[in-house]
Amino acid sequence: MNAGHLITSYGYWALFALVALESLGVPLPGETALVIAGAYAGTTHHLNPWAVFAVASAAAVIGDNIGYWIGDKGGYRLARRYGHKVRLDERKLKTARYLFDRHGVPVVFFGRFVSVLRTYAAFLAGTSRMRWRKFLPANAAGGITWAGIYTLVSYLAGNWLQRASGTIDWVLGGAAVVAVIAVWLLVRRQAGRLAERAERAYPGPLDSPARHPETARTD
Numbered sequence: 001m002n003a004g005h006l007i008t009s010y011g012y013w014a015l016f017a018l019v020a021l022e023s024l025g026v027p028l029p030g031e032t033a034l035v036i037a038g039a040y041a042g043t044t045h046h047l048n049p050w051a052v053f054a055v056a057s058a059a060a061v062i063g064d065n066i067g068y069w070i071g072d073k074g075g076y077r078l079a080r081r082y083g084h085k086v087r088l089d090e091r092k093l094k095t096a097r098y099l100f101d102r103h104g105v106p107v108v109f110f111g112r113f114v115s116v117l118r119t120y121a122a123f124l125a126g127t128s129r130m131r132w133r134k135f136l137p138a139n140a141a142g143g144i145t146w147a148g149i150y151t152l153v154s155y156l157a158g159n160w161l162q163r164a165s166g167t168i169d170w171v172l173g174g175a176a177v178v179a180v181i182a183v184w185l186l187v188r189r190q191a192g193r194l195a196e197r198a199e200r201a202y203p204g205p206l207d208s209p210a211r212h213p214e215t216a217r218t219d
Helices: 003-010 012-024 030-044 049-086 090-111 115-127 132-156 158-163 165-201
Strands: none
Touching: 003 012, 003 030, 012 030, 012 049, 012 115, 030 049, 030 115, 030 132, 049 115, 049 132, 090 115, 090 132, 115 132
C-alpha cells in the first residue's frame, strides 16, 4: 500500500501519521504524502489545502518533539549499546554533539528540507543534548515553513503531480540518494577536523552532560 493510496483512503489521518512517524525517526515517505495530499486537494477538492498545511505542520512539530524526547532520555545509551551496528561510535557522537552545540538551530531548521536529516535530526538533537528551548522554535519554524512550501507548490501544480503520483516516490528517492551522497562527501572531507575539535571540546566519554558544564541545560 503506497502513500498515494493511504492519502486517498484515509485523508488527513494518513498524512498526519506518515509525517509524524517520519519526523519521529521512522523512515516513511512523509514528504511524499504531503506532496500527494496537496496535489489531491488541488485536483479533487476532497481535502482542504489549509487543513493539509495545518495537519502537516502539527505532525512535523509533534513527531520531531517526540523524537527529541526519545533522544534526550535514552538516545545516548541506545547509541552506545547498538551504535556499533551502524558504525556509530563515541567519536561520531562527539562530532554530532559538537555540531549541535555550535550550529544546532540552522541544522534543525534546514534539516527539515533534507531527506536523511528530516528523519533523524530531532533524535540526534536530543541525543546531543541540544537545549529544548533552542530546539523548539527552530523545529517549529522549519516544520511550518516546510509544510507551507510543499503544500502550496503541490496544490498549485496539482494536475501534473496527480498524474505523476505513481512515480513521486521514485523521484524523491533519487533526490534523497543524491542528497545523501553530497552530504556524505562533505562530511567525509570535514570529518577528521570536526572530530579533532569535538575531542578537544569534550575530552573523555560523554556519559553525562554534567561532565561538560558548558553544554549542560538549564531548561
